[in-house]
Amino acid sequence: MISVQQALEQVLGLAHPVASELIPIAEAVGRVLAEPAVSRITQPPFDASAMDGYAVRTADMDQPLTVIGEAAAGRPWNGQAAPGTAVRIFTGAAVPPGYDRVVMQEHVVRDGNRVRITDRSSGANIRKAGDDFQQSDRFAPARRLTASDIGLLAAMNIPVVAVAKRPRVAILAGGDELVAPGTQPLPGQIVSSNDLAIAALVRDAGADPLVLPIARDTEESLRAGFAAASGADLLVTIGGASVGDHDLVGKVAADLGLQRAFYKIAMRPGKPLMAGRLADMPMIGLPGNPVSAMVCGLLFVEPLIAAMQGLRPVHKLAKARLAVEMQAEGDRQHYLRATLEDGEDLPLIRPFSSQDSARLSLMAQADALLVRLPNDPPRRAGDIVSFLPLRG
Numbered sequence: 001m002i003s004v005q006q007a008l009e010q011v012l013g014l015a016h017p018v019a020s021e022l023i024p025i026a027e028a029v030g031r032v033l034a035e036p037a038v039s040r041i042t043q044p045p046f047d048a049s050a051m052d053g054y055a056v057r058t059a060d061m062d063q064p065l066t067v068i069g070e071a072a073a074g075r076p077w078n079g080q081a082a083p084g085t086a087v088r089i090f091t092g093a094a095v096p097p098g099y100d101r102v103v104m105q106e107h108v109v110r111d112g113n114r115v116r117i118t119d120r121s122s123g124a125n126i127r128k129a130g131d132d133f134q135q136s137d138r139f140a141p142a143r144r145l146t147a148s149d150i151g152l153l154a155a156m157n158i159p160v161v162a163v164a165k166r167p168r169v170a171i172l173a174g175g176d177e178l179v180a181p182g183t184q185p186l187p188g189q190i191v192s193s194n195d196l197a198i199a200a201l202v203r204d205a206g207a208d209p210l211v212l213p214i215a216r217d218t219e220e221s222l223r224a225g226f227a228a229a230s231g232a233d234l235l236v237t238i239g240g241a242s243v244g245d246h247d248l249v250g251k252v253a254a255d256l257g258l259q260r261a262f263y264k265i266a267m268r269p270g271k272p273l274m275a276g277r278l279a280d281m282p283m284i285g286l287p288g289n290p291v292s293a294m295v296c297g298l299l300f301v302e303p304l305i306a307a308m309q310g311l312r313p314v315h316k317l318a319k320a321r322l323a324v325e326m327q328a329e330g331d332r333q334h335y336l337r338a339t340l341e342d343g344e345d346l347p348l349i350r351p352f353s354s355q356d357s358a359r360l361s362l363m364a365q366a367d368a369l370l371v372r373l374p375n376d377p378p379r380r381a382g383d384i385v386s387f388l389p390l391r392g
């Protein structure tokens with residue numbers, strides 16, 4: 001069995017980049033720039049006041065000053081600076097040439113059109129032209145665009161950006177026991193949850209899910225499902241990945257020409273994960289246990305979607321202190337569902353006492369996946385461990 005890290009590298013190796021498209025920045029949050037954005041303007045475009053107060057000359061600060069004009073945001077003052085004068089100014093206004101400081105209004109006493117400075121302690125309070133960014137500056141974050149990024153693109157006067165297209169991800173869940181949510185299950189049946197959970201994960205990752213009808217546990221039904229996925233950028237199957245007589249995903253994929261990258265990894269949950277390429281289309285076969293499917297979705301499907309959009313994703317781990325003691329690990333890397341609490345220096349992490357890979361309610365309650373390496377020795381409460389956060 002290969003390691004989680006080797007499996008991630010192989011999965012990322014399946015990615016080929018999707019095409020790009022032009023979209024308005026109002027729709028671009030969560031998308032990945034396909035080419036650097038180039039600022040059309042300099043920001044601030046002029047020396048701007050950072051305070052409401054008076055524009056003055058530093059040389060004049062010891063004497064009473066005569067207020068000779070007013071500058072507000074969007075309403076510049078076009079007069080001339082002169083010794084012994086000040087200009088009433090507001091935050092965001094252009095500082096008239098000749099003045100080199102803005103004194104905030106709390107630091108002056110005003111009497112008619114005269115002001116006297118009572119406190120010289122604050123700085124110049126001027127934002128220099130170009131302090132933030134310059135025309136032609138390039139912006140190319142190697143991640144999905146955030147709300148701040150959208151603000152920056154707007155400030156750069158870039159209304160439309162080239163982004164990677166949303167990958168189209170076909171999702172094929174299979175199982176004779178499965179019925180759609182909203183259906184009354186008959187004896188022996190259960191409601192299918194994995195397909196919708198993985199569709200939500202896919203959408204969250206910046207791709208468009210195509211949820212195919214649930215396949216039956218027959219080769220014929222699975223083949224029809226695989227055929228319906230053709231044209232997608234990625235196929236994710238769920239279930240039927242193990243070794244039982246009715247676990248047929250691997251066989252059908254092989255018959256259809258899957259170039260398999262791997263099957264089975266040293267991971268818990270998620271051992272029967274498979275990945276490969278069907279003609280040009282990457283395929284990931286997730287195990288059917290609902291928690292296994294989610295954990296493998298987070299660890300492999302999400303990064304693959306990021307890679308298809310041109311990113312180089314990694315599993316971003318954080319540190320916490322164990323709230324409880326733990327036994328030695330087996331030979332698979334273990335991702336334990338856990339909650340986080342405030343701690344003194346680091347957060348405290350508390351794994352659930354049940355780690356059954358069928359218990360979706362615990363997966364939904366978990367704040368984090370506590371990561372333990374294969375053959376990790378016993379751990380004591382207070383030991384520092386790694387975790388993968390589950391929520392932003």
Ligand SMILES: Nc1nc2c(c(=O)[nH]1)N[C@H]1C(S)=C(S)[C@@H](COP(=O)(O)OP(=O)(O)OC[C@H]3O[C@@H](n4cnc5c(N)ncnc54)[C@H](O)[C@@H]3O)O[C@H]1N2
Binds near residue numbers: 173192193
């Ligand atoms: N002899 C062995 N048996 C199993 C092994 C093994 O190594 N040797 N591995 C176990 C592990 S680990 C996992 S994980 C599962 C993987 O099973 P499959 O991928 O074959 O999945 P299924 O058998 O189809 O289903 C497993 C379980 O999950 C439920 N399920 C499936 N699909 C859905 C869905 N869309 N929504 C909700 N629940 C779903 C299904 O009803 C089963 O209960 O294999 C172990 N066995």
Ligand code: MOO
Binds near residue numbers: 268357
């Ligand atoms: O890997 Mo299975 O995913 O342990 O339940």
Ligand SMILES: [Mg+2]
Binds near residue numbers: 240241243244246288
């Ligand atoms: Mg099975």
